[in-house]
Amino acid sequence: MDREFRDEMAHHLELETRELVQNGMDPVEARRQAIMAFGGEEVYREKARDARGTRSFEDLIQDIRHALRTLRKSPLTSGVILLVLTLGIGASASIFSVVDGILFRPLPFPNADGIVQVFSSEPDDPRGTFSGADYLDIVAQSEAFQGMAGYQTRNINLVQETGPQRLRGASVTPGFFQVFGVQPFLGRTLSPGADGPGQAPTVVLSHGLWESAFGADAEIVGRVVDLNYQMREVVGVMPPDFDYPGVSLWTSSAYNVPDPPVEGAENPDLDRGAEYISIIGHLQESVSIEEARAELSLISQRLNEDYPEVHEGEAIAALPLQEVLTESIRPTLQLLLAAVGILLLVACGNVANLLLARASGRRQEMSLRRALGASRWRLASQILTESTLLAGGGGILGALFAVGCTAGLMRLAPAGIPRADEVGVDLRFVVFATLISLVVGVVSGLLPALRSSQEDGGGGALFSGTRQAGARGRSRTRRALIIGEVAFSLVLMVGAGLMVRTLLALNRVDPGFQPEQTMAAHLFLPEARYESDAEISDFARRVEESLRDRPGIQAAGLVLSLPIRAGLSGRFSFSIEGYVPQEGNEPFGGYQIATPGYFEALGISTLRGRSFTEADGALDPRVVVVNEALAEAFWPGGDPIGQRVTWDDPEGEDVEWSTIVGVVENSLQGGLDQDPRPEVFRLYSQAPISYMTVVARGEMGTAALAGALRETVLEIDGRIPLYGMATMEELLSDSLGQRRFFMSLLATFASMALVLAAVGLYGVLRYGVSQRAREVGIQVALGARAGRIAKGVVGEGLILTLLGLALGLALALPATHFMSGLLFRIHSWDPATYLISGVILTLVAAAACGPPAFKAARTDPMIALREE
């Protein structure tokens, strides 16, 4: 190619020279003149190469340098674009990583895909457990699973020379570990041959427990440890990542099913009444979960037919384990993903806007360069370079920001978030988001530049006429983007506002007790040491008395299950003397056990009658106290005092009746957003259970209170540890943890979106002002007052804002509907929240209009007109 070109040049030169000679010039001089007229072959060869479109590395470097120079020339715009990209990419990447880590990433077990949890499902208990006999039947009859196991979690006391320690453990069937496919770190896992009924009790430790309680002793396998007063041999240690279902150790069972939680009764292998077993299974390779569900439903029908008394209306449900673990937090996270998507959109919109504005301003430069011979490709590639630099910079900064953001998020996250330790910044998303920004940057920078360079190849754009026409079309896109940004900001703000008001409302709820200066801790008495009822109730009495006698303690008592924290107390049906319930309307009540000092310790007031006293220590007469909700439910408008209830069969023999002696105020169970639950309180001295929560009230400060509780219990029995120590205030605050986390996130997003929208609005208006400087200059010259002009600009900005608000309203209403589950005592369409959000947005927008309006008002007509 080059040679042909050179030939052509040579020919041209020759003709030029000949003409000059013909005109009388000296041949040598003529040749020199001809060459000079050309200006040097090399330059043209390069230009020719250029026009042909071959790019070389030096060109690229030059492009980058030129791009950097251009970016640096408008530092504010470039800086803002970079900031916007960083925030947008960083925040989105961070949230996405969190959500991905928790919801989407597969569980860290080899068999992760096929692990399914099986539940017994009733209308009011969709995630129920199974009885021993049912478990064995299901395992025997099911062929959809290649492995199935049962487990039951319980509290286990580990006693060592250093003292007692309460742990969370699980009693499992021998095939448990095979379901997950996880190999042991040391020793072996349980196996059917070695750890079934009739064999020595064994235990497998978790990695964490092995380190903390046994100092990572390499000789641990084979040692015998004291668990719940029973000696067990350690046969293995699991690897660091495994602790399903959230326990420190796994014990073998004396039966074919996991050990029942309460000793005694019959052989659990044969018992169909006590339901306590959770089932987990590993699907066969070729079986889908729907097929497994179908099979389980058949088995369930068979059980219902064979044993109608225990299986009336029960079904069997199966869910992939991954879904089960993330169920509670899934809706929150999905909402978060949506919010993040919105934020990214707003950020991209902003970037597009800023770039469009800038490209618009460079149309003149572009047209000039085109007229001087630059190719479209060259111009395009330059814009591409600029966009790439910006997007790349934003991506890198965004990635750094994301790492920090994720770390911060996880630290803020409430304790209960599942799989929190598996979250890490996902580079895939950073790359993805960077690509999006790149596309946005290229498109919004390139389009107008290309369009202008195409139509104004001659000299058209050099005149202001065409500039106006084109600018209007471009600014329509910009305005549309701003309206969109304002709309999305409104959506996020409304969301945040609703969450704030929800939290405020929750804080105002009266929990039904006095949480200040009160501390509580749990304990349980292993059956091996505390077998009889008398021993248990004696323990409870002694704890309460010793605590009360301590200096500084104002009140103390014990209870089965604390308010707010969803505890162990279940709902049991009971019978009221003289009252024959209709079908399906049997009295139901939360079953609570307490000591006389409990109500005073928590500050629960007695409304009618009396609460427990010392005198109620004996077995007879049996007394109970009910709460207001229960009184209202079964004696509406009447008086329950003096009525008698029983948990035995009222028609049977030896019925034990208890008399209601008082009504206490409701204390909320389960959470501040729950309705008060009807509850019946029995006495530990009359219906003891080996699980207790100790409550003490005193002015001595948290540490001292905790110390007092611990010492008291240790004095009575040195082998019973207290656990779950917390002040009641902490409990209350924790229960709001998840909501508060979500609120903080939403509020952060909303603020970011607000800032972005304001910046965008400012950019658009300011740009418009500088574009129309000439118009404004004429107006000023013709006598328009500064105020009018400023008002014009502000008016323009406000129109955009209002349009955005309108759109935002339309979007927010359906969007916040999805949040309803998280809200409390406030509608998703709460007008006050919308109003306040709208006002804030408008004020911020007005502020953003300020500087451009000011600039417009101060336009000096002389300068403006001359600039043309």
Place this chain on the structure above:
Amino acid sequence: MDMLILKVLEAEPMHGWGITKRIQQESEGALQVNQGSLYTSLLRMTRNGWIKSEWRLTENNRKARYYSLSKAGKKQLGNEEARWARLALGVEQILGLGKG
């Protein structure tokens, strides 16, 4: 520049130097052609498909590259001429305003 070249080629195919000379002649010296721009234009328009080129023998039996107008080029010339006319009108009006 593009337009001028196309116009010249509308009459007859020509090589680069010839185009230069013709433009200078027709404009009576008002337009001086920069050789570099000329060849850049020629190359660009060839890539756009507006002109074609082929090597021929000149009267002096030298090899030279001749450019001619393609159909697309003819259309482009028409467009450019129309736009130029509009532009000239606009300029005239403004200048006319200034004087009046």
